[in-house]
Amino acid sequence: MMVLPRRTLLVSAVLCVSLLVTGCGSGDGGDSGGSPAVVSDADIEAALEAGGSITVWAWEPTLKQVVADFQDRYPKVAVNLVNAGTGNDQYTALQNAVAARSGVPDIAQVEYYALPQFVLSKSLTDLSGYGADQLEATFTPGPWNAVRSGDGVYGLPMDSGPMALFYNKEVFDKHGLTVPTTWDEYVAEAEKLRRADPDAYITNDTGDAGFTTSMIWQAGGRPYSVDGTTVGIDFADPGTQRFTATWQRLIDGKLLAPVTSWSDAWYKGLGDGTIATLVIGAWMPANLESGVQSAHGKWRVAPMPQWDAGGAVTAENGGSSLAIPEQGTNKALAYAFLRYATVAEGAQTRTDRGAFPATTAQLNSPRFLEKEFPYFDGQQVNQVLAESAKQVAPGWSYLPFQVYANSVFGDTVGRAYLGGATTLQDGLLAWQDVSVTYGKEQGFTIR
Incomplete structure (x- = not known):
């Protein structure tokens, strides 16, 4: 899987973070609070039988084969896979579409560090009512914790980066x-x-x-x-x-x-x-x-x-989820694809094509662990990586505006690499100050 650098975020991509902007993520009929809508397995199967089209915004290359396989299995469904940009470029486009209430995809790839920002702005659907809250044992702890917020589940892990x-x-x-x-x-x-x-x-x-x-x-x-x-x-x-x-x-x-x-x-x-x-x-x-x-x-x-x-x-270090925007128009069908791509057959397809799995079934399988990599002179690389996945320290949180914070990292911490301009520790404290100021401006309580 190709993971590309995170480019500087455009200001328009963070406008919806502001708590002063009301309803920025709420779609027609969207849940503005309380319990998530309940969508049963029968509802999902009915959506597959009825068919229709969904649009997926993602840059992850193994999804191309997943889409082809899904459409072969469910010929009444058309999946439009769109590369709307990598990382922050896509987030900018997604936030702009949400703000305009036009052109929002049915599914979007969102990296773990960026997910809290979209959750806070109510731009994503809580998938608990679709049965996602029952999938904890399906995924390794790091990615699973990354897609949860409070009692909600706002995406399903695609991969991980121990x-x-x-x-x-x-x-x-x-x-x-x-x-x-x-x-x-x-x-x-x-x-x-x-x-x-x-x-x-x-x-x-x-x-x-x-x-x-x-x-x-x-x-x-x-x-x-x-x-x-x-x-x-x-x-x-x-x-x-x-x-x-x-x-x-x-x-x-x-x-x-x-x-x-x-x-x-x-x-x-x-x-x-x-x-x-x-x-x-x-x-x-x-x-x-x-x-x-x-x-x-x-x-x-x-x-x-x-x-x-x-x-x-x-x-x-890295990793992405697939999430359903709150303004999506065919959520049951979207969840059917999301589940196929991350939990069902698509998880194996993506693993076979080089994605590092977030699913315990793939991570623990002899087929995965015993794979020899010619590039690494025959080493069974996945044994080392799978062990690392089990050792990820718990308790990590990202900011609800991490996308913005990362965009100003170079202006603060980055100076520590420029010949004694500052120390790394002082650079991080400067990054802290900028993040605190921004958070207060957006209406957060900072402690």
Whole structure:
């Protein structure tokens, strides 16, 4: 599965967050509060029998085959799969359509970090009444927690991104590096690599919001707390400081390649060995296979380094849900497709085509775990990644306006990567200040 960088969000995409904008997500007949509408399995089957058309906005490539298979099975249903943009580009289009009350799709792909923003603006349907609240055991804990808000379920997980260490074994062997099991060891190997080859780096980083929050998550930090419209933001917590103290050593030692992820230079570095590792989500293998073909056979996967020796704690990095906008016009039929794509046959189809599953059935199957990856010299990569999925630390929350917060990350935390302009910790505190100001402007209570 190809996961692309999160681009800067246009202002129009966050207008609906404001609590001062009333009814921004409410569709005709939409639920403005109270219990969600109840739609039975019989209602869903009747919708499939009656047929009709639905529009799905998504950029995830494995859905193309899922749509084809679904239409073969249910010939009365036409699914219009539209790539309305990746990540924030689609969110901008979706928010604009919701605000205009025109052109809203029946289903939309929404990344986990962005879901709370759409939930708060009442732009998404609570799927509890469709039976989604009974699916907890179907999914791994991280993705399942990400689609829930209060007693509601606002999407079904498509995939997940438990983190692991991807490393270039050829580079490690050449320079006598040891695969690190702790972050202190990671820094030590970064220093050793730079001494051995001044042109090589342990990894790249120019400041990425998703990576930073995932690292804080693993370190035990919980900077965000959310209770309805009351939000807490605290980047002075011990977990955050544990991460920043370690990562600042890499910044100060000039041990991070000044290369932006997903750029041409990044792909080149991954191919020629000048970027030796990535700490990233479990969706990465397909990206290496398609984007770094010159390094075929050189890369391996190992557990994510730990903050405490002998630990077994990971975090999520990336992943998406499929959700039904509140203004959707054929919700029973939309849910039938959503369930097929994420729970039923479509879950296996997507796994077979490289998506990392959020479903326990696929994650625990011998077919998945014993798969050998030629790109990784025959390694059974999924065994490492599946173990990581079981170790994701609980209790993480995103802001109800995380999409906006991430869009200003570069203006605050990003400065820490620019030759001593600020420290990483101070950059996070500046990010906190900007987020607090924005939250208050939108009507949130900030504590």
